[in-house]
Amino acid sequence: MIRIFYKELNGFLNSLIAYIVIGVFLVGIGMLMWVFPETAVLDYGYADMDTLFSLGPYVFIFLIPAITMRSFAEERKMGTMEFLLTKPLTEWNIILGKFFAGFCLVLVAVAPTLIYYYSVSLLGEPAGNIDTPGVIGSYIGLILLGGVFCSIGIFASSITPNQIVSFITAAFLCLIFYSGFDSFSSLVAEGTLALQIRQLGILAHYDSMSRGLIDSRDLFYFISLTGLTLLLTKTVLSSRQW
Amino acid sequence: MSLQIQNLTKIYGPQKAVDAISFSVREGEIVGFLGPNGAGKSTTMKIATGYLPPTSGVVRVGGYDVVAHPLRVKRMTGYLPEHNPLYLDMFVHEYLHFAGGLYGLKGTPLKKRVEEIIDLCGLTQEQNKKLESLSKGYRQRAGLAQSLLHDPEVLILDEPTSGLDPNQIIEVRKVIKEISRNKTVLFSSHIMQEVQALCDRVIVINKGKIVADDQLSNLLKNKGGSTLIVEFKEEIDVAELSAIEGVAEVIAITAFKCKVVTQQGKDLRGELFKYASERNRSLIELKVEEYSMETIFKELTTEHSK
Numbered sequence: 001m002i003r004i005f006y007k008e009l010n011g012f013l014n015s016l017i018a019y020i021v022i023g024v025f026l027v028g029i030g031m032l033m034w035v036f037p038e039t040a041v042l043d044y045g046y047a048d049m050d051t052l053f054s055l056g057p058y059v060f061i062f063l064i065p066a067i068t069m070r071s072f073a074e075e076r077k078m079g080t081m082e083f084l085l086t087k088p089l090t091e092w093n094i095i096l097g098k099f100f101a102g103f104c105l106v107l108v109a110v111a112p113t114l115i116y117y118y119s120v121s122l123l124g125e126p127a128g129n130i131d132t133p134g135v136i137g138s139y140i141g142l143i144l145l146g147g148v149f150c151s152i153g154i155f156a157s158s159i160t161p162n163q164i165v166s167f168i169t170a171a172f173l174c175l176i177f178y179s180g181f182d183s184f185s186s187l188v189a190e191g192t193l194a195l196q197i198r199q200l201g202i203l204a205h206y207d208s209m210s211r212g213l214i215d216s217r218d219l220f221y222f223i224s225l226t227g228l229t230l231l232l233t234k235t236v237l238s239s240r241q242w
Numbered sequence: 243m244s245l246q247i248q249n250l251t252k253i254y255g256p257q258k259a260v261d262a263i264s265f266s267v268r269e270g271e272i273v274g275f276l277g278p279n280g281a282g283k284s285t286t287m288k289i290a291t292g293y294l295p296p297t298s299g300v301v302r303v304g305g306y307d308v309v310a311h312p313l314r315v316k317r318m319t320g321y322l323p324e325h326n327p328l329y330l331d332m333f334v335h336e337y338l339h340f341a342g343g344l345y346g347l348k349g350t351p352l353k354k355r356v357e358e359i360i361d362l363c364g365l366t367q368e369q370n371k372k373l374e375s376l377s378k379g380y381r382q383r384a385g386l387a388q389s390l391l392h393d394p395e396v397l398i399l400d401e402p403t404s405g406l407d408p409n410q411i412i413e414v415r416k417v418i419k420e421i422s423r424n425k426t427v428l429f430s431s432h433i434m435q436e437v438q439a440l441c442d443r444v445i446v447i448n449k450g451k452i453v454a455d456d457q458l459s460n461l462l463k464n465k466g467g468s469t470l471i472v473e474f475k476e477e478i479d480v481a482e483l484s485a486i487e488g489v490a491e492v493i494a495i496t497a498f499k500c501k502v503v504t505q506q507g508k509d510l511r512g513e514l515f516k517y518a519s520e521r522n523r524s525l526i527e528l529k530v531e532e533y534s535m536e537t538i539f540k541e542l543t544t545e546h547s548k
Contacts, residue, residue, distance in 0.1 A: 082327060085292075086321045
């Protein structure tokens with residue numbers, strides 16, 4: 001697994017993918033956070049980081065599928081899947097190696113935004129007045145959400161040898177899981193059913209974490225969704241044997 | 243370490259790609275696996291390397307069942323897939339380090355082994371190039387190098403020389419010959435000269451069935467008599483030639499030239515000379531046509547397809 005992880009990471013670094021992803025994420029988020037008047041903290045007047053955490057997922061919806069779209073699609077197209085699968089590796093080694101490489105890139109992209117926490121806290125009145133537990137919860141939520149998106153991206157990449165198809169499928173699935181269930185629940189009027197449908201989506205759990213409340217049910221939701229998607233990927237990989 | 247295949251069958255949908263084949267390759271033996279395109283060679287090899295599961299039947303590598311102990315088998319097998327898939331964006335040495343790492347080699351031993359293999363496969367000049375910038379022959383060597391890193395006991399090569407120019411074929415062949423000492427090698431090809439140059443034993447497969455499994459020399463010997471090409475200065479009387487004892491068939495090529503097929507195990511060159519001098523004819527050409535692997539291949543694989 002470690003070998004695949006390093007290989008994938010080297011692949012990101014040797015091609016431009018890593019730099020572009022990190023660059024685009026930071027430029028985009030930075031502009032939204034500090035420059036554009038509709039969303040900028042300076043114009044908003046409250047010392048919080050909501051802009052990052054509410055718009056970050058939408059940036060992820062485009063960036064993470066771009067990171068993961070080649071992972072299996074390329075291997076299949078080049079025939080290197082056969083190379084990997086005839087080496088002493090299990091399918092899980094390959095899937096997890098690729099997943100963690102993508103996830104690691106997401107972490108690296110998010111890490112510099114920790115500086116925003118410092119800047120925003122200085123802007124508070126008095127300085128340092130910021131909802132720290134909320135920020136911590138939101139970061140955990142954002143990272144877990146990155147994990148879910150990575151696993152969806154890896155899955156989308158495993159079902160097709162075409163990277164464009166993989167990208168679009170992944171972006172679409174990410175959007176459905178992020179806010180699709182939420183929008184859908186508004187179509188259903190009744191209370192409990194609407195709530196249950198809402199609970200299926202990421203947004204409900206992400207929101208509750210951003211309040212600084214780290215509930216084991218939310219953690220369980222994110223981790224099991226990631227695991228389930230990776231399990232699906234494993235099934236797709238094994239389907240060559242059917 | 244040997245390779246055993248028993249009653250192996252692989253069915254893709256309605257098509258039987260491999261049909262109950264059995265054979266084994268002993269330790270230290272080089273076996274050529276021949277057959278026309280689509281005969282089931284690659285499928286057999288993919289099953290033997292654990293990439294595909296068999297529909298039924300057993301493949302054992304070094305005594306271990308491929309299905310039950312995939313990792314163990316993969317660890318002792320070196321495999322060069324048919325189209326030689328490579329990570330084209332990697333450097334040669336980077337690629338080999340990666341492949342070696344997958345076999346659990348690391349640190350100094352890995353470095354040393356990669357150097358050794360680069361040397362063995364003649365990649366020294368190219369090791370700092372990207373795989374995408376290599377010519378086909380060198381890419382093939384890189385693929386071979388990758389399959390040899392962990393010093394596997396069993397080597398499975400799927401068309402190692404396909405698409406190479408004659409010089410490259412000879413070079414790749416040389417590499418295979420050199421590394422194959424003390425190893426069990428199964429390699430597929432549809433180039434006959436290659437089989438003649440490399441292996442002791444040949445397995446011919448057609449439409450998923452084994453149609454021949456024998457020593458090369460036996461195959462050449464058993465396949466009927468030899469053919470003589472004869473040319474006279476005068477016109478040939480086919481009936482007269484056919485009357486010579488031991489002649490099975492006379493096929494006229496032109497009025498002056500014909501093919502004489504002899505019965506099994508007979509050499510009729512002397513008789514033909516005698517005939518010519520008795521009838522006062524001038525024999526201007528007499529040539530023995532060897533029964534080549536090509537002819538055998540053609541016979542084996544067309545006869546059974548009807």
